[in-house]
Amino acid sequence: MDFDVAAFRERFPSLASGIAHFDGPGGTQTPREVGAAIADTLTGPLSNRGRQVASARAADDAVTAFRQAYADLLGVPPTGIVHGRSATQLTFDLARALAKTWRAGDEVVVSRLDHDANVRPWIIAAESVGATVRWIDFDPATAEVDVDAARAQLTERTRLVAITGASNVLGTKPPVRAIADAAHALGALVHVDAVHLAAHAPIDVAELGADLLVCSPYKLLGPHCGVLAADPALLDTIHPDKLAPSSDAVPERFELGTLPYEVLAGATAAVDVLASLSPTPHAHRRDRISDGLHAIDAHETRLRERIERELTAFGDDVVLHSRASDRTPTLLVTLPGRSTAEAAQHLADRDVAAPSGSFYALEPFRRLALPGDEALRAGLAPYVDDRDVDRLLEGLAEFLGR
Template identity: 55%
Template sequence: MDVEAVRRSFPALASGLARFDGPGGSLVPTPVIEAVAAAMAAGLCQRGSVSAPDRLAEETATGARAAMGRLLGTDPHGIVFGRSMTALTFDFARTISAGWGPGDEVVVTRLDHDANVRPWVTAAERTGATVRWLGFDPVTGELDDVGPLLSERTRLVAVTAASNLLSTRPDIAQVVRATHESGALAYVDAVHLVPHAPVDLAALGADFLACSPYKFFGPHLGVVAASPALLETLRPAKLLPSSDAVPERFELGTLPYELLAGVSAAVAFIEALPGGMAAVEEHEARLLGRLLDGLSGLPGVTVHSRPARRTPTALLTVDGMAPAEVQRALAAEGVVAPAGSFYAVEASRHVGLGDEGGLRAGLAAYTNDADVDRLLAALGSVTLGP
């Protein structure tokens, strides 16, 4: 992948900062910015078939569904848009759990972002269902076997496709197979996977897959993908006059058409990259090797977790320094790498970092070798002195 050509599409890089905050929200390329602005300038109001603005709003919504369908390898009629992945997951948790009661069980993991934990824990508390916790190895970051937690009482397994804190990529297809053998549904958080690797919902087999376009060059939105047939079986609370069609019945209020235009542009940007997401994955894997090799030579630096399959994200701590202190030191050198637990509070506590977490360095398609070297040099100044 020609990373320098990619970088020219991201105006935020003109600041000269080395950016490692992509896991919290990627930078946005010029075509996405222009698509959002153009949609707002077009005067879109409501979807319809009569006036030109009506038709353009309709085309914008259906175009965004088609784009996400291509990106995720699924039926565009099963693409649901919402304010955020968190909001959508709370909505789906309320709807899916409507028939739960005492004796039913839901499985959540210690590895997940809280957006795929708390909605299900809250639903269980409300309905009297039991929560079963799936752990992970705090040293390697590898997820435990879900099998022993499954039974005929299991109603749903909520699991991450990639940890936003520790970078672990569990074998989701295997987890989904075991889940389905127990008769349960699988709700997969792919927010941290979709920006870094090709995703095919059919191959994963998940019943629901959630992601966030603002993690892969798009605007701030959430997406849940599922088969239209499965969505037809769910009856969410909605306004009386709003559409009962799938997927619209899950989308509360008027969609943000300008952001949907940005979603289509973000997917088109990815599709235009030579090699697409496979090339991005290869580029990021090479840079991750460079980063991990460099970190291994810095005294007092600990990289947490070493999973067999991972995203290009490293969580680290520096002996004798609070993560926030390291973040400030790097920022003074023009290196942006945030500190915290990043809402993966269960994972952070499980590896012994408490709610404070660590410093997270995330690579992206626009990261280059010079960025990685700047991060390593800045950390060297922290650990070795000037």
């Protein structure tokens, strides 16, 4: 299906700023519908969740709609959807809860490809009980994860494997299903950080091989929060710390305190924006979401390939580290002999947002041995167009003196 980027951009008031946004991996811009949903819910009537009066029903309906929207996005039952302040918070909470069932000598496997939010919580939890941490590596020359090498890190003592669905700096989509199948054969759980993946590809938690999966609505056009998706039967076996009077039902047992109903409404609206891109408006929402994400992927892939082609004209002045055969439209580059922080500032002075840093990807940067622990990241989002790409490339050429 065709993707009308000009029409899509009209839905984003913030784009009137004139900024060319290549900072989508850190958080996308927000469409008008999302802001309206937040404002409409917050300005009420709104009370604590219940069914007695209209204000209470509004809160309850916001929760129900949120769970159904992310069930449709991720392919799990609504009772398998948990709200959290962030994916990081959800992962820390899960790690602490699961560690209660681990013992000294158990093993937890993490990945050098991952954002630290899917590394440090598991390391801390493992250390708290004397479990061993093992590592899945990637090849810095190709940015690929070798399946056999990953399988070699799994043993009969493996209790959990934490792996990204897509790297937030390199874009690499590792072979999650193959790794998950090997982990499941040994009785281990698989936790997938899909924060970066969910913005660029349809997800089915079971087909991916994930037992537990987190994503962040603010990376896919929504407000700042996190989502955990899992089989409700699995969630029923996990017992997080909670207040004594709070519900022990799934998924409520994982949600601490009163939920931010207005944020849930905004997150639901973001899913509906993705679904609205489908040419079949009467299809099931999950199918419409898939249509929308496939259209976005085709648009973003075309722009990514254009940027890559034109970067080759810079020769040795630019090194592209995003090289995996299967990846998202996220490009990590270094500029030999030059500061990427200065390049990012040069671009920012021209209203091009392409930041420099390590982006909480501590292990990938260690593995790549990048100088100064910094690189320039240009990440595409669906509202980026060819004029934005022109400005990015022209700004880089100017910075490089070409």
